[in-house]
Amino acid sequence: MRRSGPPGSAGDRHWRGSARLALSCALLFCALSLLVDWDAGSLTPLRALLWTALSSAVGTVLLPHRVSAGPGWLAVRTPWRRHMIRTDALAAVRQYDGPSSHLVLRDVYGHRLELDPRILTANPLLWHELDTGVHRSLARGTLRQGAEVLEQLGHDIDEETVQAVLRASGLS
Template structure:
């Protein structure tokens, strides 16, 4: 049996986030999220669910490594919170946001060189 491992492709736009694998594409409305869960361990991942019954999983490192994807998700999450649809997991995304902000700050300080 031959197994080919290809990385998932994560894309985002205003109000949506999608993950495309070799066999399927999953998308959620980030402006209508209902739940976010984070699983840790060897295969750490986030699970996002929206009000339309859609669900996707992604590696949180994708968001940490790509601030533009994170920005799209964060903007949608804020809308979900404003609308009252996000009832589980806002704290997970808040922690992830702090991690991303810290990483960006360290990168900027490193790039600016010694004082």
Template sequence: MQRSGPLSPAGDRHWRGSARLAVGCALAFGTLAVLVDWDAGTLTTPRAALWLALSVAVFAVLLPQRVTAGHGWLMVRGPLRRHAVRTDALVSVWQYDEVSTRLVLRDTYGHRLELDSRILAANPLLWHDLDTGVRRSRERGTLRQGDDVLRRLTEQIDGETAQAVLRASGLA
């Protein structure tokens, strides 16, 4: 009998498509800027370097954060920084309702992580790993703040999942 190893971490299944879109937009911007500058007869080496730098900036702005989760942890990686929290040692959970709903998690080690809650709704494996960690935090008594936020988020994600199942089965 073969022993199975540790489970691989769950990740955002839509990240690759969003990253490809960021690359495409940056390439389109850079190409169009160079072509317009070249057609006007004003393209020089410093201007081409400027368009290249601006294209890299467009890519960095549009590249989404990469969210992964495993047994007891959740990590968000951006182009420059990486944030991780222990989901089985959470102290607080906050939610900011602005243009996009941001979820802020803080663990007992002082680590803080911020992510868009829509990523959790779109990725059931990420949500499952976070939910499992939250349950462990409750059992251990470390979670002091955020039960109402987590309850609302659970209801929202469960409702969206139920709607998706009904649509897929042709009942809705």
């Protein structure tokens, strides 16, 4: 298995499958739109280019963010840029619930990062790197807001892990 980050970093182990699904949807959309336009007899080179560009936009929108973490840092790469924070120098953590629940993490250097908490739940190595950084931030006294949010998230992740172990062992 190839790694895309620096040595010692952890990444989202489900990203490749999600990216493959997003690109498959974009290709299917392109093929179907070209086929329908061709069947209607209105397909021209300009319209084919338009459908291809629109399919590329669909693929870009559906492409999931790539999350990676290492000792003291957490990064989220979008199709347009990379957001990175220092987990060992966190200043604030907020969780927003609703249709698209997400965590907002800020470090003392002013960097900001948004992250879906389900990614941390599905990737124990990412959670471990973040949790280690949070403990360092607490020890240094930089994390002044949101420690309870991460503590609750840690309990949720632990509970889900226990349930998964029980299901796998047939005890649940």
